[in-house]
Amino acid sequence: MKRRFYAANVTLGPVILGEREAHHARDVLRLQNNDPVLLFDGKGTIGEGVLSEVNKDRVACRVESLSSEKKRDRSIAIAVAFPKGARSAFMVEKCAELGIERLIPLICERTVTVPSKSKIERHRRIAQEAARQSRQGSAMAITEPGTLADILKKSAEWGTIVLAAPGAVSENRGTGWGERGSTLILVGPEGGFTEKEVTTIRNAGATEHHLGEQILRTETAAIALAATAYLIGHQ
Amino acid sequence: MKRRFYAANVTLGPVILGEREAHHARDVLRLQNNDPVLLFDGKGTIGEGVLSEVNKDRVACRVESLSSEKKRDRSIAIAVAFPKGARSAFMVEKCAELGIERLIPLICERTVTVPSKSKIERHRRIAQEAARQSRQGSAMAITEPGTLADILKKSAEWGTIVLAAPGAVSENRGTGWGERGSTLILVGPEGGFTEKEVTTIRNAGATEHHLGEQILRTETAAIALAATAYLIGHQ
Known part of the structure; x- marks a missing residue:
């Protein structure tokens, strides 16, 4: 299961995670560079990509594709x-x-x-x-x-x-x-x-x-x- | 299913219900004299009996037998x-x-x-x-x-x-x-x-x-x- 993170704006390219999400990815889940992740914006857009930067100051994801959230069955x-x-x-x-x-x-x-x-x-x-x-x-x-x-x-x-x-x-x-x-x-x-x-x-x-x-x-x-x-x- | 009511003290004989329980029995469930009920005291005692008085001023139950609550399985x-x-x-x-x-x-x-x-x-x-x-x-x-x-x-x-x-x-x-x-x-x-x-x-x-x-x-x-x-x- 790919880990999901929230970001206010999900666009192609680099997206910097907010402090709380960054903490969760880095300190709790201990994810690393190139780990695959999903970003979602709470409005139905999902970005798929990999972590491109994981350090003390910030955690960023490189979004490689965008999709709409699949409708629940x-x-x-x-x-x-x-x-x-x-x-x-x-x-x-x-x-x-x-x-x-x-x-x-x-x-x-x-x-x-x-x-x-x-x-x-x-x-x-x-x-x-x-x-x-x-x-x-x-x-x-x-x-x-x-x-x-x-x-x-x-x-x-x-x-x-x-x-x-x-x-x-x-x-x-x-x-x-x-x-x-x-x-x-x-x-x-x-x-x-x-x-x-x-x-x-x-x-x-x-x-x-x-x-x-x-x-x-x-x-x-x-x-x-x-x-x-x-x-x-x-x- | 017999209706259950709470009373602080469950003993043999007449037990007067508190205001809230009386309201529930009389006004919500519209129970009548001689309707069978269970009383419980929150400490494991169950009284079985019938309503013996249902009027505007009070609701009372006549407890005819006492038992201990059966242990959950x-x-x-x-x-x-x-x-x-x-x-x-x-x-x-x-x-x-x-x-x-x-x-x-x-x-x-x-x-x-x-x-x-x-x-x-x-x-x-x-x-x-x-x-x-x-x-x-x-x-x-x-x-x-x-x-x-x-x-x-x-x-x-x-x-x-x-x-x-x-x-x-x-x-x-x-x-x-x-x-x-x-x-x-x-x-x-x-x-x-x-x-x-x-x-x-x-x-x-x-x-x-x-x-x-x-x-x-x-x-x-x-x-x-x-x-x-x-x-x-x-x-």
């Missing part, structure tokens, strides 16, 4: 009622790190808060920073808030819809979804989906994922599903 | 270098919610901070609150910090040792460990385990779990592994 969106305060920010950061493609603030009957425009902007910055930090080509999108009806109206867009709930019937062990294609995971708010909402989701053809016997907080459920998709579906 | 410990500040607190809360039995602050070559006695006390309170909130019989333990050598000295205690690292060879898809018996998961610090440490862990007979291509923060890796064990191994 699966994409996962999570629609979730955002919890309050720091819990939302943490949920956004973790879902972004774990490669979720889209996070949809869900408005449902028991939703307590709907994030404001400025909150959503703040969350988008957190997602971008998480993409940069975890070395992904592109950042998780955070859409405008939508009701369950809004979201299910576009249900044909998704190969699989997953209803995640404590009381859900476990149809599989998490490996049946998320391996390929596009998946939408619906996570209920504190207090859960209402019976009416569960019926609506089931009628939309959702598969169900049992969340275990413990009562998980909303953000924990979202992160746990993102993590399971990442560690299991991704390999 | 698996237990998972995570040894992880604690990150700084709020990231540690969040990691503790999420690992506790997801049913990890023991969290061990790991001291290794690239460890930046070792939690102080007072920090560990604070983390223990967070774990207790998470157990209460997620309705588990007992709270996750947080041990004193230990070096890799300290921890591996007791390696016979564990049925399975898992090395979780970005560069680890993926021997399984997460379903090979954590289903039964006791498992110790080792998560590296920011910057990763050193090569020497990886060799030591491999020599202790560890199985490896590949953490995917993204660079996960320490607390994200710990939470992701806890979540995978919870959602996959638990069903």
